[in-house]
Amino acid sequence: MQEVYINLGIRSYSIYVDTGLLPRLGEYLKVFKLTPRVLLITNPVVGSLYGAVAETALMNAGFEVIRAEIPDGEEYKNLATAEKLYDLAYTRELDRRSPVVALGGGVVGDLAGFVAATYLRGVPFIQVPTTLLAQVDSSVGGKVAVNHPRGKNIIGAFYQPRLVLADLDVLKTLDLREVRAGLAEVIKYGVIADRAFFVWLEENLERLLALEAEPLAHAVAASCRIKARVVQEDETEQGRRAILNFGHTLGHALEALTGYTAYRHGEAVAMGMAAAARLAVALGMFPEGDAVRVINLIRRAGLPVEIPPELSTGDLVASMRRDKKVLAGRLTFVLPVEIGRVEIVRDVPEEAVGRVLRLCYN
Incomplete structure (x- = not known):
């Protein structure tokens, strides 16, 4: 395993790069002081490949998983999709220590991070990037956003994750x-x-x-x-x-x-x-x-x-x-x-x- 540490004071976190990390997702989350409900955000493609692995890892660590699948595509990274996720989080009574986990590429990560940054003025956020681009770029550094018809990522924030897990195994299914x-x-x-x-x-x-x-x-x-x-x-x-x-x-x-x-x-x-x-x-x-x-x-x-x-x-x-x-x-x-x-x-x-x-x- 390789660990990359981002030193940002109280917002510091680690990026772990290795194979076999996704089945251990729940173990990594247990070190944080979190409440049991987890909002797992993914898309249908990634969900069909790795959703069950992520859910099992979280449930084995004692978490209750609330899974949300958003449509696949940059055009769905918008306020309308974010609003649906806010509704789900509210109706399932997520609190300020309920983590949002992004399982997907840049669209999922950006949107899930935006929701985490703004729901209840900020809840814990975990990045589990499943594309090469997301592992090397969009999951790292805390930029979260949604698009506007007039421009990309113009509605957003800087909101650092608690953790980034870059599992190299998931890249094998990329086209x-x-x-x-x-x-x-x-x-x-x-x-x-x-x-x-x-x-x-x-x-x-x-x-x-x-x-x-x-x-x-x-x-x-x-x-x-x-x-x-x-x-x-x-x-x-x-x-x-x-x-x-x-x-x-x-x-x-x-x-x-x-x-x-x-x-x-x-x-x-x-x-x-x-x-x-x-x-x-x-x-x-x-x-x-x-x-x-x-x-x-x-x-x-x-x-x-x-x-x-x-x-x-x-x-x-x-x-x-x-x-x-x-x-x-x-x-x-x-x-x-x-x-x-x-x-x-x-x-x-x-x-x-x-x-x-x-x-x-x-």
Whole structure:
């Protein structure tokens, strides 16, 4: 087992990375001072695969499980779904020490975390991520949210979990597209903070795509450690934490303009990272050879690096202007200056963005 500790004072917690963790879920929860009722939030796909394992683990530890399945898909991460979960929690009399357990990918984790943060002004929250993307990114760091038709994650909070259990066994049932989407966030960590990790990814990408246990454990734990360091420095994204948004400015625009249904989150981020690398080259910040390496690694992971022609440059720029990271109407991007180091660049000229975007169409 590998443990990654996020030191945030009274909000500190551990991320455990190993095989065989899900059947021990109840044992991990017993160390907290919780009341017996647990709201287990999942979706029908994950529920059919792992719901019974999670329920048995919790019941064997003395918990009463209230299981809620939400529809599968980013388009259901909204206030309407959250309201149904509030109703269930209220009618089943969950109290302030009743934990909410998220068993699923990023949508389940974000939505369950939002409900945990806001029901009774906050109840204990446990993350059990079941996708690669969720294990390396969305389950870590305390960002919880729901989407609005005009933008992704604009209704939310910073609310840390008590615990994250990343069971590598559950990744075996992912389809290849979902594995590729998760690798987008793994690649991101190498670009923004760890050149040696990026080189390791260049050398081990095919092994990760094959879900080999040893490199997979290393990639998940290394990604979590990088994110932990950033979150410890800047928990509520007042400064440095924004580097974790590399590729997300354009990525979120792509998701919003396609109704959150055309792309997996990692696919949209992959296109955003490729565009950000090209923009950094255009602004004279990033060596072209390094940009080629970044884009080639994204391509090797089977991820898109070009924007579909049906999305206009004007619509993309307009959507990016509504991004959470925009301040005083100025476009903000996380741009690489070398592999392993990025900068937050504010007031990027729209003309330069539009020019680079036009070069990104397939």
